[in-house]
Amino acid sequence: MIDGRRVLAIVPARGGSKVVPRKNLRNICGKPLLALTIEAAQRSSLLDLVVVSSDDREILDIATASGVDTIWRPAELATDESPTIAAVLHALKERSAYNMVVLLQPTSPMRTTEDIDAAIRLAVESGAPACVSVCEASESPYWMFTLAGGRTLSPLLPGVTPTRRQDLPRVFRLNGAIFVADVRWLEQSEGFLSAQTVAYVMPVERSLDIDTEEDFESLARLLAQERGL
Numbered sequence: 001m002i003d004g005r006r007v008l009a010i011v012p013a014r015g016g017s018k019v020v021p022r023k024n025l026r027n028i029c030g031k032p033l034l035a036l037t038i039e040a041a042q043r044s045s046l047l048d049l050v051v052v053s054s055d056d057r058e059i060l061d062i063a064t065a066s067g068v069d070t071i072w073r074p075a076e077l078a079t080d081e082s083p084t085i086a087a088v089l090h091a092l093k094e095r096s097a098y099n100m101v102v103l104l105q106p107t108s109p110m111r112t113t114e115d116i117d118a119a120i121r122l123a124v125e126s127g128a129p130a131c132v133s134v135c136e137a138s139e140s141p142y143w144m145f146t147l148a149g150g151r152t153l154s155p156l157l158p159g160v161t162p163t164r165r166q167d168l169p170r171v172f173r174l175n176g177a178i179f180v181a182d183v184r185w186l187e188q189s190e191g192f193l194s195a196q197t198v199a200y201v202m203p204v205e206r207s208l209d210i211d212t213e214e215d216f217e218s219l220a221r222l223l224a225q226e227r228g229l
């Protein structure tokens with residue numbers, strides 16, 4: 001709880017995955033990928049309830065064994081095409097006694113408990129209806145182009161294209177780790193992004209998004225370095 005507001009954390013974890021089959025259950029350093037996010041959420045001092053939403057019985061069993069709440073997600077909300085916000089809104093209907101919601105995707109395992117709590121505090125202290133985590137982008141859109149007619153360079157962004165790297169403005173990208181919102185606002189907007197959304201900036205090394213086998217290899221290296229192995 002923060003400032004009198006009850007905070008619900010939702011961890012959406014489908015059983016299916018095309019690129020890396022069953023990736024939420026993939027063993028990493030002796031535990032399933034999903035467990036890294038559950039453990040970070042459980043250590044938070046601001047979350048009143050952590051719930052895992054899934055269409056997969058094994059995932060739900062792991063969540064229950066870890067000591068968190070679970071919600072069975074309907075199959076139509078767990079396809080490759082299903083937007084994550086649909087699962088969030090479904091969970092909010094199942095657990096309705098909360099003022100704020102925090103979406104924690106298990107594919108962002110390097111985010112820390114301190115990151116979670118800092119993003120929640122930023123949302124509350126700024127008075128913004130939502131807060132999302134970002135990191136600095138490695139490639140600048142100011143040096144990106146489309147090809148007109150398949151041949152002619154056309155700047156992706158209008159205006160003068162900087163010619164020196166030091167003249168490029170800092171740009172940021174969503175890293176998928178933390179999404180915070182006022183529940184009533186989210187139910188109306190059906191999305192975390194708006195002109196009022198504030199950004200919680202995370203370092204690149206904690207912004208790894210697991211989507212491929214190479215990402216799992218990177219995660220194993222990062223965790224080994226973190227633990228001094």
